[in-house]
Amino acid sequence: MSNISIAQFHKVFFEESLEGLDAMEAALLALDEGGDAELVHSIFRAAHSIKGGSATFGFPDMAALTHEAESLLDQVRDGRRAIDKSIIELMLRTVDCLRGMFDRAQNGQPLADADSENLKQQLAVAAGNNVPAAANKAAAKPAASSGWIIQFRPHAGMLAGGNDPLRLLRELAALGQLVVEAQLDRVPTLDALDPSECHLGWRIELTGAVSQDAIKTVFEWVEDECDLTIEPLVAVAPPPAPAVEAVATPAAGAGAAAGTTRAAASSNDAGSVRVAIDKIDGLIDLVGELVITQAMLDQFREEFDPSRLAMLQHGLAQLARHTRSLQESVMGIRMLPIGSVFNRFPRLVRDLSQKLGKQVKLDLVGEHTELDKTVLEKIGDPLVHLVRNAIDHGLEMPEKRRAAGKNEVGTLRLEAFHRGGSIVVEISDDGAGLNRDAIIAKALQKGLIKSGDDLSDEAVGELIFQPGFSTAAVTTDLSGRGVGMDVVRRNVVDLGGNVAIKSRAGQGTTFTITLPLTLAIIDGLRAAVGGECYIVPLVSIVESVQLRADAVRSVTGGGELFRFRGEYRPIVRLHQQFGCANARQNIEDGLVIVVEADGTQIGLFVDELVGQQQAVVKSLEANYRRVDGISGATILADGSVALIVDVAGLIRLQSRRKAA
Amino acid sequence: MGGKSKSEARVSMPADCRIAEVGVLYTQLRGALESSQIVLDGTTVDRVDTAALQLLVVFQREAKQRERQLQWAGVSAPLYDAASQLGLTEALALPAKKPA
Numbered sequence: 001m002s003n004i005s006i007a008q009f010h011k012v013f014f015e016e017s018l019e020g021l022d023a024m025e026a027a028l029l030a031l032d033e034g035g036d037a038e039l040v041h042s043i044f045r046a047a048h049s050i051k052g053g054s055a056t057f058g059f060p061d062m063a064a065l066t067h068e069a070e071s072l073l074d075q076v077r078d079g080r081r082a083i084d085k086s087i088i089e090l091m092l093r094t095v096d097c098l099r100g101m102f103d104r105a106q107n108g109q110p111l112a113d114a115d116s117e118n119l120k121q122q123l124a125v126a127a128g129n130n131v132p133a134a135a136n137k138a139a140a141k142p143a144a145s146s147g148w149i150i151q152f153r154p155h156a157g158m159l160a161g162g163n164d165p166l167r168l169l170r171e172l173a174a175l176g177q178l179v180v181e182a183q184l185d186r187v188p189t190l191d192a193l194d195p196s197e198c199h200l201g202w203r204i205e206l207t208g209a210v211s212q213d214a215i216k217t218v219f220e221w222v223e224d225e226c227d228l229t230i231e232p233l234v235a236v237a238p239p240p241a242p243a244v245e246a247v248a249t250p251a252a253g254a255g256a257a258a259g260t261t262r263a264a265a266s267s268n269d270a271g272s273v274r275v276a277i278d279k280i281d282g283l284i285d286l287v288g289e290l291v292i293t294q295a296m297l298d299q300f301r302e303e304f305d306p307s308r309l310a311m312l313q314h315g316l317a318q319l320a321r322h323t324r325s326l327q328e329s330v331m332g333i334r335m336l337p338i339g340s341v342f343n344r345f346p347r348l349v350r351d352l353s354q355k356l357g358k359q360v361k362l363d364l365v366g367e368h369t370e371l372d373k374t375v376l377e378k379i380g381d382p383l384v385h386l387v388r389n390a391i392d393h394g395l396e397m398p399e400k401r402r403a404a405g406k407n408e409v410g411t412l413r414l415e416a417f418h419r420g421g422s423i424v425v426e427i428s429d430d431g432a433g434l435n436r437d438a439i440i441a442k443a444l445q446k447g448l449i450k451s452g453d454d455l456s457d458e459a460v461g462e463l464i465f466q467p468g469f470s471t472a473a474v475t476t477d478l479s480g481r482g483v484g485m486d487v488v489r490r491n492v493v494d495l496g497g498n499v500a501i502k503s504r505a506g507q508g509t510t511f512t513i514t515l516p517l518t519l520a521i522i523d524g525l526r527a528a529v530g531g532e533c534y535i536v537p538l539v540s541i542v543e544s545v546q547l548r549a550d551a552v553r554s555v556t557g558g559g560e561l562f563r564f565r566g567e568y569r570p571i572v573r574l575h576q577q578f579g580c581a582n583a584r585q586n587i588e589d590g591l592v593i594v595v596e597a598d599g600t601q602i603g604l605f606v607d608e609l610v611g612q613q614q615a616v617v618k619s620l621e622a623n624y625r626r627v628d629g630i631s632g633a634t635i636l637a638d639g640s641v642a643l644i645v646d647v648a649g650l651i652r653l654q655s656r657r658k659a660a
Numbered sequence: 661m662g663g664k665s666k667s668e669a670r671v672s673m674p675a676d677c678r679i680a681e682v683g684v685l686y687t688q689l690r691g692a693l694e695s696s697q698i699v700l701d702g703t704t705v706d707r708v709d710t711a712a713l714q715l716l717v718v719f720q721r722e723a724k725q726r727e728r729q730l731q732w733a734g735v736s737a738p739l740y741d742a743a744s745q746l747g748l749t750e751a752l753a754l755p756a757k758k759p760a
Contacts, residue, residue, distance in 0.1 A: 159679055166745060182751060200714050
């Protein structure tokens with residue numbers, strides 16, 4: 001029995017369609033700024049493929065909506081009407097509405113809602129307004145008829161091939177009014193039935209101003225798997241106006257589908273990545289090299305001879321090189337350009353600046369910088385918060401900017417680039433900068449600080465990352481969304497990254513987000529503690545020092561501090577933290593690794609450093625349970641498990657202990 | 661399957677009633693034919709395709725031929741919609757009105 005089901009293609013369809021929507025949106029925005037006719041074509045193409053796909057994959061509501069959008073676009077494309085702001089606005093709303101529908105489709109909810117129905121009507125009305133007349137339209141397309149009789153007889157193997165007549169008929173129903181008559185003459189007895197074979201046939205009457213091509217398109221995929229005849233309906237009924245007809249029939253289908261509640265199929269949503277062919281080819285090449293090296297080593301094993309030791313060394317070196325390249329290439333598959341995240345901002349900036357009456361120029365730089373897919377998916381929301389804040393609170397109103405001697409149009413710049421082993425994303429505006437006095441006043445009121453006199457600008461900037469510190473009430477009188485910067489920072493820290501802020505009064509604010517290239521592999525230092533091994537991520541390490549006993553002070557309450565570069569920093573003894581036996585106790589016998597996260601430095605006391613290594617991160621949570629101060633585990637060369645130290649977590653633990 | 665003594669058989673259709681699942685349903689339905697009264701429960705059907713509906717049509721015919729009493733205990737909206745889209749409501753003897 002075949003297990004083929006159309007549902008398995010849904011994911012790809014969703015992904016492709018969402019990409020299509022992104023392209024559509026980008027083109028609409030470009031058109032808004034006076035783009036050329038080619039843009040209309042690309043918008044049309046995107047709408048068309050979403051329409052086709054949604055009908056194929058059984059989302060009639062979506063097909064109906066895109067059908068209306070497509071009709072309107074078709075008129076623009078044919079030059080029958082000029083593109084104007086109202087059409088662009090309508091299309092942008094369609095894009096939003098479709099995104100909502102895809103969201104609901106992924107969650108198995110009914111697709112249509114009041115909004116989408118409303119929008120569909122508006123699109124139909126807009127498309128109808130400028131249509132000369134229904135009859136003219138029909139006359140302009142000779143292949144159109146007021147109706148068709150379709151004789152459709154699937155071959156026995158069609159169902160097993162993943163093509164469901166039900167879907168095709170639903171697609172036809174989106175084109176016009178259907179009268180379906182099932183033909184059961186070839187149905188076998190129950191005992192003789194192979195349930196995966198199709199023995200049904202249909203005679204379908206389709207009324208509506210539909211072209212023969214449109215019907216053929218529906219059956220395009222199955223033309224080899226069925227007997228199909230399409231003949232014009234002889235009795236010609238007066239053709240209804242296309243706009244009215246188009247609204248009426250799909251809406252009926254939409255209503256029916258809206259009543260259905262689909263089971264959520266997204267529970268095991270593992271996600272997928274689309275990979276460029278050249279990356280795959282590179283991988284295949286590397287695997288080929290690996291096989292050759294392996295054969296070479298194999299040969300050495302068979303004809304073992306100490307005189308050929310050089311060859312063995314050569315082979316092993318090659319093996320190491322290929323393995324490393326292979327690893328890099330495989331990691332590369334997970335890497336996607338950050339442009340996919342950046343793409344949402346032109347729209348956001350346009351909408352927001354219009355709403356607030358500000359003028360904003362958006363600069364996107366480094367869209368091709370690649371980031372791990374997981375990081376990419378999770379960085380979107382923090383970026384949106386920051387961009388929103390920058391426009392809402394950072395950039396001033398045009399009058400105010402003029403008064404300050406600045407260009408009326410504010411600039412918002414998003415830039416992504418590599419620095420060291422990390423990806424840096426900077427969000428900078430040339431707005432008013434942080435309002436230092438207001439922030440200090442608020443912080444004093446909240447009891448976060450005792451006095452604001454000797455605070456550095458950095459320290460003031462840090463204040464806005466404190467939980468419960470709403471910038472909205474402070475820096476502008478606009479009703480802000482109260483987006484907590486602490487949430488932004490937490491999201492970024494969860495990704496193994498960091499956020500820093502730099503602000504200059506009157507000149508603007510820059511947020512710098514530093515992110516790891518990948519979450520799957522980290523570079524780390526292996527440190528021995530007692531009989532155990534811990535990995536400290538290299539990115540967090542400032543340096544390691546051997547301390548003299550007199551450099552360490554005990555403080556009341558049991559903590560220890562050490563003097564480092566003129567300042568005292570807390571020491572965390574890893575053996576105490578993680579309960580390791582047989583560890584070195586005397587501070588002079590071991591080493592202190594100075595680590596930093598969230599702008600705070602602490603010292604980790606360990607027995608000794610063993611070496612540097614790349615660690616493939618395994619989730620501790622998934623395999624065991626969450627442990628404070630540990631971000632994951634890795635397998636060492638000898639097969640033993642080493643835990644990876646969560647530096648930010650340890651610092652949080654340390655400050656909590658201090659507060660307690 | 662057991663003897664002819666069973667007077668009533670009840671077949672509950674699964675939520676996902678599509679080609680991948682029809683094999684199980686096929687076996688269940690064949691078993692149900694041993695009873696004189698058969699109740700089909702389609703209340704929980706969420707997804708259904710042509711393969712499943714065709715099986716039900718064939719089953720209906722078979723039941724009629726063998727003079728079994730066949731009743732629907734319930735028909736979900738997706739099941740009803742699919743059947744009416746394929747023009748099979750009559751052949752399946754579905755209740756005339758769509759359930760709420």
